[in-house]
Amino acid sequence: MRKIAYLFFCALFCACFSASAAPDKEGGRPGEVEIEAKSNLLFVPVSADSKYRKISLEDPESGKVIASFDALLNFGPSDSEWEAEIDISAHKGKKLVFKFEPEGNFAPKLRQGDVPARRDYLRDRGRPMFHYTAKNGWMNDPNGLVYFQGKWHLFHQYNPFSMNWKNGMHWGHAASPDLMRWEYLPTAFYPKFSASGKADEAFSGSAYCDAENRSGLFPRRGGGVIFAYTSTGRGECLVASDDLVNFRELEQNPIITGRGRDPRIFFNPDSGLWTIVRYEESGSEKDKNLRKFFAIYVSKDLKKWEKTDEFAEGFYECPEFVKMPVSGRDESKWVAMDAAGNYIVGDFDGKKFSQISKKPLRVFYGANYAAQFWNNAPGGRILATCWIRQPAELMRAVGQSFSQTMSLPWELRLVRLRDGQYQLRASIPEEVASRIEPSGRDAVGLPGMSFANNIFEMPDAYGNCYVLQGSFDISECETFRLEVGTSIFTIQPQAGRYMVGRLGGGAPEVYDAQFSDRGETLELTIFVDKYSVEVLVNSGEAVLFAGDSFINPEQRIKIGSNGALTINDFYRYRLYKDSAAERRQRNEKIMEKLIEKKKPAP
16 A cells, blocks of 8 residues: 555656656757747746756857846746746747756756736735735846836846846836836846847836927827936947837947946936936956946937036945925925935036035935835825845745845935935835824733833734834933844934844944934834835934845734833734725725615605
8 A cells, every 4th residue: 555655646746747847859959948939938937946057048040049047947846936038029930949957858848928927926925915026036126117107117127037136137017006006017128148148138227207208209199218227238228118018229329338337317407408327437446446436427319428427436336316305495406325325415507416415324224225216206206115135045945936025115305404414304105104004003012111121022013014103212222122023123312323133143234323313202113024124213314124034923023222211102003005095995885785775665
């Protein structure tokens, strides 16, 4: 009987394995599969629990490489399998060869089609509730954030073949009516490859909604969107689209070359010039004269570009540059921010930037990177979304098919302090605030609880996918400590310092805070999702970020201090995907079905 059972399970395993793997085609070499291109896309099986292998797709007739990646190529059954696509639309009717590092005499089960297989990604185990993630694979910098024709369009760095940062960057694409519910759309930009297989990747960039068609690039009313991105093989390139479905590169590409990347493009109505701010470098670390800075370029026609300024010494990657009104004052200033979140404030005459800030400041701290402002946001608001970084191997270790998370959108405003300096403040935008339930439940159980030099576990604050709001008396507190799962947020009110770290993760990152004053009350709003935590401090003087695994439904929240601390209140709230109005309409429909309507009298 044991032998029969053993043979049954062996047969079952082989059947499952053959569903994702097939023998090499007869007559082919080991590690090669011949295909005839019949569709627009070739789908390759990938899984997080596979190992990285070199793969390539080649045209044997010309000898050219069509695509080449380090891929988590999958040969057998996996709980975290997905399909990564290669664009073969330009090769229809040709015989192509898919090459890979072999495993035995098995080959991956390739599939052709014109669109990816449809599925409900929200049902994936561990998919965050209110944070955007790529449908599968690796994601990092947000790119080309734009509001266009009634929808928010999110583009981002994307590698569907990997769970780590690897060469072969695409631009992923998703759209949302409300910044909370996202629909995955087809990949916008694919990497290109030279005949030898060297990748020309689509690195980071930005988008500008040319609603008035100042560029003359769009044939119909309503204009379109202009993208600027870094082509690693050419330089800065422009792409235009009037529907965000079809994208066309402009003939003048590349428009800017040299040591630089990450172009932020916009039309400046004050100067009447198209403007690009990009990150640049000169010198070298070897010669100890490496410079990192932002550079400004202007153009009248998007074709000829003139470099007019270098500024923001020491700023690194992904420049943001925007004109912002000063709250409560009849004036505006320009804000420049780098990938780490450092920002400076100043004046801009259309060609040169004059810094007013005494030193770089921050409003975002911790695991945030590459914050980008949404272009064309309704009401002229400045909304920012950033990449929340996670330990690179974390998502593979927990068996997920996606890696990294985007932050919630944060609304930014510029304020002028009593000393004449300007600072950014962050707040929760209406799109998020309207989804927080109006009444929460006490997460402490002891309002007005006081203690000193200790740490306590909050009895009704555990798990994930909720919002916490708390008020604390810190008048005699030297250090305030918040633990969410394995992440640690430390605030030193008197020293003006933030620290973000991880239990067992070594020394935390330490930041100087931009406090407006040293108040006696600390107020926090904490968003806890499955792989990220965001903490809004006081009236928006800071947002602290952590990226980790918070998927444990029993994980605990702890509050501690050095010195005396009083918890005035601490409440837990639900955060809904749909708005209050949508929930009300849904409830009304349910009530209509439950209430028996009177029949009209005969």
